[in-house]
């Protein structure tokens with residue numbers, strides 16, 4: 311089954327395909343359609359006050375009773391604003407529901423992604439999707455759709471009103487609009503959607519340059535290279551500025567020139583030019599001219615709002631594309647059925663794996679880590695040691711072959727059971743921003759405070775925890791700023807408490823000073839007794855105590871045996887032993 315597993319790392323950016331916006335908005339299509347219909351009815355009702363205004367003007371001119379048109383005027387405005395209010399209320403409720411559903415779906419999705427996926431995608435990028443992109447949809451669902459309908463239908467109803475009153479005045483109102491659209495399309499060369507897509511792509515390059523610059527800025531400063539990197543960053547920004555200006559200039563110039571024809575004053579001039587003459591000819595009443603000119607002067611603002619809402623729709627479409635791509639990321643197939651593990655033996659059978667399909671990192675690895683033994687994994691940097699152990703806890707799934715624990719393929723072990731079975735100590739342990747006690751109890755949430763403290767004592771971190779502002783309740787990162795060594799001891803305490811039958815230790819005491827490391831090694835020895843232990847190490851002296859040492863090179867097992875056997879064999883291990891790189895530690 312894993313042969314079907316491709317190792318591509320699908321990006322979270324790229325071209326949007328397949329109507330992602332519709333896919334995301336599907337759950338709110340029905341309430342949105344109702345809201346749009348209500349808003350459309352409200353917008354069409356905007357002609358009521360116009361007609362009432364006409365009657366009002368006529369009535370006042372001829373000294374008649376105007377209470378009826380006045381009533382219609384107020385009723386028309388009331389219907390219009392009630393429709394808008396109800397429509398927006400519906401879309402806001404729909405939006406709240408959509409946001410909650412999307413955030414639930416996204417967090418469930420993140421829980422089903424392979425752990426290795428998080429190494430390949432920055433947390434900033436994921437945060438952008440879960441927070442910012444879901445927020446971008448708010449503008450679209452709660453506002454833009456309903457407001458766009460109002461912006462299109464209200465001017466359309468106004469225009470129809472003008473024609474209904476007097477076709478000559480109607481033509482006078484439509485003329486500046488035709489001029490606006492003609493000039494705009496003549497001056498803008500490229501479609502605005504295309505421009506936005508290109509601007510967005512350029513912006514992504516700048517954003518990557520910013521991340522790139524800040525990620526390494528400390529080291530670069532130390533080595534006096536910050537200026538060089540800053541230079542590259544400013545060059546990218548400058549290129550963006552030039553390209554951005556080049557891309558949007560035609561559209562901005564077109565908009566600036568064309569919008570001259572769509573202002574209240576141009577509208578008024580056009581209507582009055584035709585209207586005054588028409589009144590003088592006796593074709594049009596003066597009251598009609600006044601009311602139509604008032605309506606015409608309101609139209610430009612509404613029409614120009616349609617243009618600005620296009621930006622919100624484009625942003626939402628981009629955001630929806632990113633959300634859909636995250637939802638489409640391949641998941642780790644998981645089972646819920648608790649597996650019967652025979653013992654804690656780990657078997658690796660003909661395993662092949664690569665992070666990318668075309669670059670295999672591990673080739674035909676076959677190994678057995680018998681229960682209750684310690685195996686050291688050694689080999690030059692990049693040999694594939696960490697990758698092999700990462701496959702054991704399904705950071706990724708193998709491309710070929712099988713990894714079994716107690717006779718069961720790791721892919722058939724439920725995730726929770728897998729983590730109850732295999733404990734991992736990484737070189738740079740991750741401590742989530744919860745209390746120190748909760749951090750230690752992560753592997754066994756039901757542990758009592760006394761058990762947590764016992765584990766901390768064994769990991770030589772108890773006294774340091776007591777010195778924190780809130781002791782065991784200090785929150786990591788807020789009350790407790792911990793050094794790398796301290797974080798590693800907390801991770802060791804966590805592992806001691808979790809008490810898993812299989813342990814993977816990746817340079818377990820690398821961040822701890824030698825004296826403390828010696829003491830900690832004693833604790834680790836207690837921890838590793840009677841367990842299946844896989845130790846990744848660069849310190850060959852520590853392999854002396856291992857039951858077996860496996861040497862990996864270029865993703866293949868090249869030798870294995872005890873320290874003495876390997877030295878006698880005189881191969882890669884013996885060369886490494888005699889090499890400079892272990893001289894320091896001997």
Ligand SMILES: Nc1ncnc2c1ncn2[C@@H]1O[C@H](COP(=O)(O)OP(=O)(O)OP(=O)(O)O)[C@@H](O)[C@H]1O
Nearest residue numbers: 429430665671689690691692693694695696697698
């Ligand atoms: N997330 C990743 N994406 C792509 N390639 C990776 C990733 N992690 C490791 N590699 C590559 O896989 C190969 C094996 O790396 P791995 O970290 O397993 O080696 P290692 O023997 O543990 O090295 P070290 O002793 O330096 O930790 C290397 O070529 C490395 O560049």
